[in-house]
Amino acid sequence: MRSVSIIGVGCTKFGERWDVSLRDMVAEAGVLAIDDSNLIGEQIDALYVGNMSAGRFVEQEHIGALIADCAGLSRLHIPSTRVEAACASGGLALRQGVLAVASGYHDIVIAAGVEKMTDVSSGTAADALASAADREWECFFGATFPALYAMMARLHMRRYGTTHDQMAQVAVKNHHHGCLNPIAQYQMEITLDDVDRSPMVSDPLHVLDCSPISDGAAAVVLAPTEIARKFADTPVRIVGSGQASDTLALHDRRDITTLDATVHAAHSAFGQAGIEPKDIDVAEVHDCFTIGEILAIEDLGFVEKGQGGKAAEEGITALGGRLPINTSGGLKACGHPVGATGIKQAYEIALQLRGEAGKRQVEDAEFGLAHNVGGSGGTAIVHIMSR
Amino acid sequence: MRSVSIIGVGCTKFGERWDVSLRDMVAEAGVLAIDDSNLIGEQIDALYVGNMSAGRFVEQEHIGALIADCAGLSRLHIPSTRVEAACASGGLALRQGVLAVASGYHDIVIAAGVEKMTDVSSGTAADALASAADREWECFFGATFPALYAMMARLHMRRYGTTHDQMAQVAVKNHHHGCLNPIAQYQMEITLDDVDRSPMVSDPLHVLDCSPISDGAAAVVLAPTEIARKFADTPVRIVGSGQASDTLALHDRRDITTLDATVHAAHSAFGQAGIEPKDIDVAEVHDCFTIGEILAIEDLGFVEKGQGGKAAEEGITALGGRLPINTSGGLKACGHPVGATGIKQAYEIALQLRGEAGKRQVEDAEFGLAHNVGGSGGTAIVHIMSR
Numbered sequence: 001m002r003s004v005s006i007i008g009v010g011c012t013k014f015g016e017r018w019d020v021s022l023r024d025m026v027a028e029a030g031v032l033a034i035d036d037s038n039l040i041g042e043q044i045d046a047l048y049v050g051n052m053s054a055g056r057f058v059e060q061e062h063i064g065a066l067i068a069d070c071a072g073l074s075r076l077h078i079p080s081t082r083v084e085a086a087c088a089s090g091g092l093a094l095r096q097g098v099l100a101v102a103s104g105y106h107d108i109v110i111a112a113g114v115e116k117m118t119d120v121s122s123g124t125a126a127d128a129l130a131s132a133a134d135r136e137w138e139c140f141f142g143a144t145f146p147a148l149y150a151m152m153a154r155l156h157m158r159r160y161g162t163t164h165d166q167m168a169q170v171a172v173k174n175h176h177h178g179c180l181n182p183i184a185q186y187q188m189e190i191t192l193d194d195v196d197r198s199p200m201v202s203d204p205l206h207v208l209d210c211s212p213i214s215d216g217a218a219a220v221v222l223a224p225t226e227i228a229r230k231f232a233d234t235p236v237r238i239v240g241s242g243q244a245s246d247t248l249a250l251h252d253r254r255d256i257t258t259l260d261a262t263v264h265a266a267h268s269a270f271g272q273a274g275i276e277p278k279d280i281d282v283a284e285v286h287d288c289f290t291i292g293e294i295l296a297i298e299d300l301g302f303v304e305k306g307q308g309g310k311a312a313e314e315g316i317t318a319l320g321g322r323l324p325i326n327t328s329g330g331l332k333a334c335g336h337p338v339g340a341t342g343i344k345q346a347y348e349i350a351l352q353l354r355g356e357a358g359k360r361q362v363e364d365a366e367f368g369l370a371h372n373v374g375g376s377g378g379t380a381i382v383h384i385m386s387r
Numbered sequence: 388m389r390s391v392s393i394i395g396v397g398c399t400k401f402g403e404r405w406d407v408s409l410r411d412m413v414a415e416a417g418v419l420a421i422d423d424s425n426l427i428g429e430q431i432d433a434l435y436v437g438n439m440s441a442g443r444f445v446e447q448e449h450i451g452a453l454i455a456d457c458a459g460l461s462r463l464h465i466p467s468t469r470v471e472a473a474c475a476s477g478g479l480a481l482r483q484g485v486l487a488v489a490s491g492y493h494d495i496v497i498a499a500g501v502e503k504m505t506d507v508s509s510g511t512a513a514d515a516l517a518s519a520a521d522r523e524w525e526c527f528f529g530a531t532f533p534a535l536y537a538m539m540a541r542l543h544m545r546r547y548g549t550t551h552d553q554m555a556q557v558a559v560k561n562h563h564h565g566c567l568n569p570i571a572q573y574q575m576e577i578t579l580d581d582v583d584r585s586p587m588v589s590d591p592l593h594v595l596d597c598s599p600i601s602d603g604a605a606a607v608v609l610a611p612t613e614i615a616r617k618f619a620d621t622p623v624r625i626v627g628s629g630q631a632s633d634t635l636a637l638h639d640r641r642d643i644t645t646l647d648a649t650v651h652a653a654h655s656a657f658g659q660a661g662i663e664p665k666d667i668d669v670a671e672v673h674d675c676f677t678i679g680e681i682l683a684i685e686d687l688g689f690v691e692k693g694q695g696g697k698a699a700e701e702g703i704t705a706l707g708g709r710l711p712i713n714t715s716g717g718l719k720a721c722g723h724p725v726g727a728t729g730i731k732q733a734y735e736i737a738l739q740l741r742g743e744a745g746k747r748q749v750e751d752a753e754f755g756l757a758h759n760v761g762g763s764g765g766t767a768i769v770h771i772m773s774r
Contacts, residue, residue: 001490001491001492021523047632052448053442053448055440055442055443055515055518056442056443058522059514059518059522059526060518060522060523061439061440061471061473061515061518061519062471062472062473062518062519062520062635062761062762062765062766063471064471064472064632064761064765064766065472065473065632065633065634065635065761065762065765065766066521066635066765068632069632069633069634069635069636069639069765073632074632074633074634074635074639074765077631077632077633077647077648077651078631078632079482079630079631079632080632080766081470081472081479081483081630082470082471082472083468083469083470083471083483084448084449084450084451084469084470084471085449085451085452085467085468085469086448086449086452092468095466096468096483096486099483099486099487099490099492100486100490102490102491102492103388103486103487103489103490103491104388104489104490105388105486105489105628127446128442128448131442131446131447131448131449132448132449133449134453135445135446135447136408136447139446241492243466243468244464244465244466245434245451245452245455245456245460245461245464245465245466245467246452246456246461246464247452247456247461248449248452248453248456248461249456252456252461260464261464264464374449374451374452375449375452378449378451378452378453378456379449379451379452379467
């Protein structure tokens with residue numbers, strides 16, 4: 001099994017991108033990543049793209065051929081593969097790209113992610129997103145994603161004494177981080193009061209506990225580690241890749257305050273990397289709702305089960321804390337163009353490990369982790385990277 | 388790079404399956420394949436599933452987690468990945484499964500494909516299928532898939548003298564093969580006259596030149612070749628896997644009577660296999676329309692460019708001919724549940740190489756080929772298998 005490194009990264013501005021189409025965004029992110037890796041198009045062997053639901057958002061499937069085409073690479077006839085695991089589609093594209101290089105089938109592979117969500121009404125977007133849950137046994141009975149995560153939050157509050165202020169602190173922190181990130185959708189500070197006073201979506205989750213509807217694309221370039229330095233001064237090595245599944249429906253789970261898929265994916269990734277959670281210096285985790293970040297840092301092994309809320313409250317997970325989480329602003333403030341999110345996480349971790357994260361740089365970061373979740377935890381993907 | 392073999396196969400009946408859901412079909416095909424490989428569920432390391440548009444057909448994305456769940460494997464938390472390349476989604480799932488085993492990340496992998504297309508109106512189905520073409524530059528201007536293939540057919544007729552009777556002969560042959568296949572959607576003989584008298588869809592293509600809307604699922608189990616005989620008496624080795632892309636829109640191609648993606652994917656697969664087209668004993672090719680089979684056998688190198696129609700007319704591609712094509716009945720008669728088709732092709736070739744194809748058995752078949760196309764040729768995937 002060959003070792004794989006990231007030799008280039010690129011990401012568009014996230015937000016309500018009325019100015020561009022899905023094609024434009026993929027091309028922009030791809031060109032940025034190719035430029036960053038000092039490649040020319042002819043050196044690319046294969047493409048992987050994560051996209052959740054272009055079929056419903058922009059009435060277009062066959063996204064693999066589309067991105068090869070709009071990146072000007074169709075004349076090379078290289079393999080181009082779309083993967084989907086709901087909100088974990090980006091992380092899945094990264095993983096399949098890693099496997100493609102590790103397998104020896106391909107050398108230089110681009111893993112990209114994209115979603116254009118704002119070309120439909122918000123009702124249509126919410127319904128498309130609901131297709132990440134169990135349509136027959138959850139959505140048809142009225143469940144939405146805020147409702148599912150609200151149930152997780154309620155039980156976490158009752159069982160561990162987690163408070164809504166602790167959840168709100170996650171939003172406050174991630175908005176602060178977002179202010180330091182030029183690609184973030186929301187570059188504005190918020191307060192605990194702002195979160196509390198924002199409209200209730202599904203008790204206890206307010207609007208400001210939720211990640212937004214976003215447009216965006218991101219891309220990373222992968223190569224076998226043994227040749228990575230031919231392209232990049234500071235390649236970022238992928239030292240662990242874990243992927244796990246769970247029941248699609250929340251009500252079938254062993255415990256709804258733990259995402260077992262995260263636990264299993266993390267176990268697999270840490271096992272490959274040969275390190276422990278305490279060795280991680282910076283992490284991007286899946287904060288689709290504020291409770292999501294609290295569950296993630298527990299399930300990844302960064303804090304004891306039940307201590308995630310307290311960690312947010314005490315500033316451990318803020319820039320300057322012991323383990324800065326979501327320095328990009330996370331899904332909450334950087335935005336959540338579904339298929340792009342997992343690749344944007346890898347982009348952020350790569351910048352941190354290269355020492356190029358500007359005002360949000362974590363000093364001397366050696367190991368970073370990216371954690372991407374599909375649906376309410378039916379899929380989880382964890383990547384560990386090192387300088 | 389590890390060699391990969393198929394150690395078990397399973398396929399549901401194809402057709403209008405009002406009696407079952409997408410979940411039911413996946414579970415049925417999966418259980419058949421697992422039984423055939425003498426495995427128990429706990430030995431499975433990973434799942435790949437090809438599905439084009441469950442988001443539009445049954446309002447469900449996140450198909451990887453869904454199939455792990457409905458196969459009863461979610462408690463194992465194994466990675467489960469959905470891939471999509473329109474009508475080539477099944478072939479793509481096979482290829483990604485092959486890469487996963489070749490990479491050393493996984494040992495026992497199931498590659499499955501599924502589509503449930505009949506739960507929506509035919510207009511909705513046609514619109515979902517149109518998302519495999521270039522929505523912005525083809526569909527918005529009125530192009531449908533029959534129209535795109537009709538243009539290919541028209542130019543092929545003008546340039547090479549191909550006749551509609553030659554195309555119709557493809558349908559007549561594939562319906563005859565379908566009569567010998569218990570899983571085929573259509574098990575009825577048709578004549579050249581039947582094709583000619585069937586309603587015109589897009590000149591020169593009649594209804595009986597077109598593959599149908601279908602429901603179905605198929606699965607194959609993959610393992611490293613070095614351990615394949617522990618599970619199967621007659622493992623089928625995958626000796627070549629090729630994947631290629633092209634422009635999404637037909638009008639951007641160099642030549643619309645050649646699918647360059649097929650040419651490149653075949654070149655790659657034959658190169659790996661170290662054999663030539665003349666060494667192939669049986670092949671399943673992508674006959675979404677009758678002209679599709681004619682293009683395929685030319686672009687795969689079985690006959691000279693322009694001689695595909697003549698090959699059909701002379702019976703070369705029929706059972707008993709020099710190179711039997713689409714012994715399953717092809718997409719035309721066996722049916723075309725989009726995501727399942729590429730896996731069903733591998734299922735048929737595996738049966739042929741194992742000598743288990745019953746009344747449609749090709750004697751002493753040693754090398755078989757499966758060829759799966761997405762859209763009008765934006766993606767092509769070719770697998771070569773051997774005893």
